Structures are given as structure tokens and as C-alpha cells.
Amino acid sequence: MTVVNILFDQSQIFWQKQKMAKTIQKRTLKTRARLIAAAKEIISQNGFEAMRVEEVVLRAGTAKGTFFAHFKDKDALMDLIIGEKINEYLDQMEIQTSPKTSSQMVKTLMPLCEFMTCERYVFDIILRYSGATRIEEIGIIATTFGRQIEIFKIWLESVEFRKDIEADIVAEGIHAFMIQTMALKFCALHNSKSINDRLGPYLKAWLSPEC
Amino acid sequence: MTVVNILFDQSQIFWQKQKMAKTIQKRTLKTRARLIAAAKEIISQNGFEAMRVEEVVLRAGTAKGTFFAHFKDKDALMDLIIGEKINEYLDQMEIQTSPKTSSQMVKTLMPLCEFMTCERYVFDIILRYSGATRIEEIGIIATTFGRQIEIFKIWLESVEFRKDIEADIVAEGIHAFMIQTMALKFCALHNSKSINDRLGPYLKAWLSPEC
DNA sequence: CTATTAAATTGACCATGGTCAATTAAAGGA
DNA sequence: TCCTTTAATTGACCATGGTCAATTTAATAG
Numbered sequence: 001m002t003v004v005n006i007l008f009d010q011s012q013i014f015w016q017k018q019k020m021a022k023t024i025q026k027r028t029l030k031t032r033a034r035l036i037a038a039a040k041e042i043i044s045q046n047g048f049e050a051m052r053v054e055e056v057v058l059r060a061g062t063a064k065g066t067f068f069a070h071f072k073d074k075d076a077l078m079d080l081i082i083g084e085k086i087n088e089y090l091d092q093m094e095i096q097t098s099p100k101t102s103s104q105m106v107k108t109l110m111p112l113c114e115f116m117t118c119e120r121y122v123f124d125i126i127l128r129y130s131g132a133t134r135i136e137e138i139g140i141i142a143t144t145f146g147r148q149i150e151i152f153k154i155w156l157e158s159v160e161f162r163k164d165i166e167a168d169i170v171a172e173g174i175h176a177f178m179i180q181t182m183a184l185k186f187c188a189l190h191n192s193k194s195i196n197d198r199l200g201p202y203l204k205a206w207l208s209p210e211c
Numbered sequence: 212m213t214v215v216n217i218l219f220d221q222s223q224i225f226w227q228k229q230k231m232a233k234t235i236q237k238r239t240l241k242t243r244a245r246l247i248a249a250a251k252e253i254i255s256q257n258g259f260e261a262m263r264v265e266e267v268v269l270r271a272g273t274a275k276g277t278f279f280a281h282f283k284d285k286d287a288l289m290d291l292i293i294g295e296k297i298n299e300y301l302d303q304m305e306i307q308t309s310p311k312t313s314s315q316m317v318k319t320l321m322p323l324c325e326f327m328t329c330e331r332y333v334f335d336i337i338l339r340y341s342g343a344t345r346i347e348e349i350g351i352i353a354t355t356f357g358r359q360i361e362i363f364k365i366w367l368e369s370v371e372f373r374k375d376i377e378a379d380i381v382a383e384g385i386h387a388f389m390i391q392t393m394a395l396k397f398c399a400l401h402n403s404k405s406i407n408d409r410l411g412p413y414l415k416a417w418l419s420p421e422c
Numbered sequence: 423c424t425a426t427t428a429a430a431t432t433g434a435c436c437a438t439g440g441t442c443a444a445t446t447a448a449a450g451g452a
Numbered sequence: 453t454c455c456t457t458t459a460a461t462t463g464a465c466c467a468t469g470g471t472c473a474a475t476t477t478a479a480t481a482g
């Protein structure tokens with residue numbers, strides 16, 4: 001009530017934003033943690049695709065409605081869990097020394113690519129969440145993509161690569177080829193080549209064109 | 212029965228394929244046509260996302276089960292309708308003269324890109340179906356992607372572009388940048404640039420690098 | 423024309439994600 | 453300690469895609 005009254009004369013938009021600032025009870029955090037833990041448990045046992053909201057709330061000992069009070073929908077929780085995992089891979093990438101060649105780059109990217117394509121379902125979620133249509137919808141996965149671009153830009157600083165275009169474009173291109181390569185992994189018509197054999201030539205051609 | 216008996220001693224795999232060869236009644240085609248027409252009607256009135264199986268079978272005058280006897284699932288029908296539309300755009304692209312510059316190329320690609328991103332839902336379906344995991348699952352959209360690559364390769368024949376890598380790779384790259392550009396159109400963080408302003412620089416950098 | 427066989431259709435039923443009015447529990451002031 | 457307010461939870465209920473045993477209809481052999 002206090003928060004509400006203090007802000008009541010502010011603009012509607014500001015007020016909308018501040019609604020988030022309502023006091024959060026301790027049990028909320030516990031409930032949320034239980035839900036996430038239950039989901040992760042299911043995933044570790046049966047994979048991402050096998051996760052069912054019914055099963056999550058059963059294991060967490062809550063009602064179904066509680067799940068949706070904590071997460072907008074099932075996929076929002078997937079975004080959280082997958083995004084967290086992606087961030088772990090990015091952490092690993094950051095503490096390694098920057099790759100100096102395109103094939104080193106592929107090697108460094110490999111663990112992340114492997115995870116992103118560990119299940120068709122996971123890759124679909126990643127694609128869907130990599131760009132959120134509205135700012136409010138931006139989730140963890142969307143932010144990891146921005147982070148990837150930043151990491152690529154740092155790599156590019158310490159290596160000889162094409163200078164005819166700005167680093168942002170180069171970094172975005174690396175990303176585009178990563179996606180393309182992973183998509184083809186699932187493609188029955190084109191999955192004969194490994195990620196390594198495909199991404200390598202792409203990156204070489206993109207980063208060090210020999211015209 | 213005739214077909215079945217004749218082939219009964221063949222290998223299991225061959226037999227599986229030949230199951231498709233069962234005699235098809237005329238009414239089947241009519242029913243199928245009614246279902247597709249009903250779906251297209253809904254789509255033209257309310258968009259792709261608004262299509263409901265219940266509504267389709269209601270308009271087509273069939274039972275729900277009939278729908279799934281004709282299409283593996285709802286998305287298989289979407290694949291059909293969207294894929295058909297993509298092919299129309301590819302037809303248009305083929306009868307035009309090949310673009311000679313990257314900006315001409317963007318202009319030629321624009322109508323297709325606009326359609327593919329006319330709805331978030333449509334783009335999601337296209338991404339999901341662009342690579343089918345199993346050969347049996349390959350649908351129209353998956354084949355249109357192969358067709359796109361072929362068209363790109365023809366374009367590349369009649370124009371000065373980098374020769375340091377094979378045409379297949381170049382064509383696949385065009386495709387990768389198309390996807391990247393369209394994905395960013397839906398991204399709240401990066402949708403300020405138009406498709407034209409983004410795809411142009413990508414293609415220029417990819418097709419005519421100035422090292 | 424009838425019987426037989428297989429194709430096509432049906433609709434009751436299920437699986438699962440998601441909603442919301444009603445209820446319960448926590449937090450803070452008097 | 454009690455009261456008020458609001459946060460949190462609940463579970464019956466809904467929406468929609470999808471299944472399948474039972475039934476109807478078409479095709480064809482005799």
C-alpha cells in the first residue's frame with residue numbers, strides 16, 4: 001500500500017513499471033526454487049522435451065496455477081533453464097584464450113553448438129526465443145545472443161581478419177553461420193557433414209576472404 | 212489386397228514405402244481439397260495463427276479425425292500452405308532477370324522475405340520445417356529451401372562475385388544471411404533497421420569482400 | 423448382383439497447456 | 453494481539469491438438 005500511494009500521482013506508464021516493485025514474500029522465492037529444481041530434475045532424467053507442467057508441479061508440491069503465477073508459460077521456464085546453460089558455456093568461452101584461426105574458433109564454439117543442438121526441441125526453443133518481439137518479452141536466451149556477439153567482437157580484436165566492414169557485421173555473420181550450421185545438422189538432406197566440417201569453411205570464407 | 216500380396220515378400224523397408232501405393236478413392240481428393248480450401252479461407256480472413264483444426268473441419272463439413280487422416284498434424288497442413296506460397300514467390304523470382312548487384316539481389320529477395328515474416332508464427336513454422344530431421348518428414352517448405360539455393364547458384368553464374376570458394380557455399384551463405392536478417396526483424400533489440408538496410412551490407416560483404 | 427476386402431470417415435475420448443474466481447497466508451499498522 | 457491489505461496459492465475448468473476402435477462407404481472379385 002505504501003508503495004502504491006507514494007507513486008499514485010505518477011504517470012500511468014511509470015506506475016505500470018512500478019507494479020513490479022511490490023513486496024515479495026520469502027515463500028515466493030522458495031516456491032520458485034522448488035519449481036525450477038523439479039523441472040531440472042525431470043530434464044536431467046528424461047530430457048528437455050519430456051518436461052510436463054503437471055509433472056513439475058507434482059514434484060514441486062504446488063498447484064498448477066502456481067506454476068503460471070511464476071512463469072508466463074511453459075516455454076518461459078524453458079527459456080530460463082536453457083538460457084542459464086548457455087551462459088555457462090559462454091563463461092567457459094570467455095575464460096579461454098581467444099581463438100586465432102577460424103578452425104580454432106570452430107573448436108571453441110563446438111561445446112555451445114553441441115548443447116544448442118542436443119535436442120531438436122531445444123534448438124527450436126532457442127530460435128524462437130533468440131529474438132523477442134517485444135522488449136518486455138526479452139528473456140535470458142535473447143540476452144545470451146547479445147553476449148555472444150560481444151564475445152565474438154573481442155575475439156576479432158586480437159586476430160587478423162578482414163577490415164573492410166565493421167566488427168559488428170563480422171560478429172553477426174559468425175552468428176548467422178553458427179545458426180545455419182546447426183540448422184543443417186537436423187536436416188535429413190544435409191546432415192552428412194559434421195558441424196566442424198561445415199562451420200569451418202563458412203567462417204574461413206567469411207573472416208578471411210581471398211579475393 | 213493385390214498390391215499388398217504382390218509385394219509381401221519384399222523387404223520390410225520396401226514394403227513400408229509401397230504402403231503409399233494403396234488405391235486412392237476419388238472422394239479422398241475431394242475431402243482433402245475441402246479441408247485445404249477451408250484452411251485457406253480462415254487464413255485469408257484471420258491470418259495463419261488464427262487457424263484452428265476445429266474451425267477447418269467445421270467449414271469443410273468433416274469430422275475431426277478426418278483431418279488427421281489427411282495430415283499428420285496441424286503443422287503439416289501449414290507446411291503445405293506456406294510452402295505452396297513460397298513456391299509462388301520463387302516462380303516470380305525465376306522469371307525475373309538475375310540480379311547483378313547485391314542491392315538488386317536484396318530487392319529481388321524482398322517479396323519473399325516480406326511473406327516469410329508476415330507473421331511471427333509463419334516464420335517459426337518456416338524455421339521448424341526448413342530442415343526435416345527424417346527423410347520421410349521432408350515437406351514442401353524443406354524442398355523450397357533447396358530450390359532457393361539452386362536459384363542463388365544460377366544468379367551467381369551471371370555475375371562477378373568471389374571465386375575463392377565454391378558456389379554452393381556462397382549460395383548457402385546468402386541463405387544464412389536472409390534468415391539472420393528476418394530473425395532480427397522480430398527482435399525488439401534490433402528491429403530498427405529495415406530488411407533492406409541490413410541484408411544489403413551482409414550480402415555485399417559476403418559476395419564482394421574487399422580485403 | 424452380392425460378398426468381400428480395404429479405404430475412408432466418424433466422434434467420443436484423451437493429453438496437456440493455460441485461466442481465473444475464490445481462498446489462504448503473510449506483512450505491517452494501530 | 454487483532455485488523456486490513458495485498459501477495460500468493462489453489463484447483464476446477466477451459467481450449468485445442470491429437471488418437472483410435474468402431475462404422476460407413478467405395479472398389480472389385482466371383
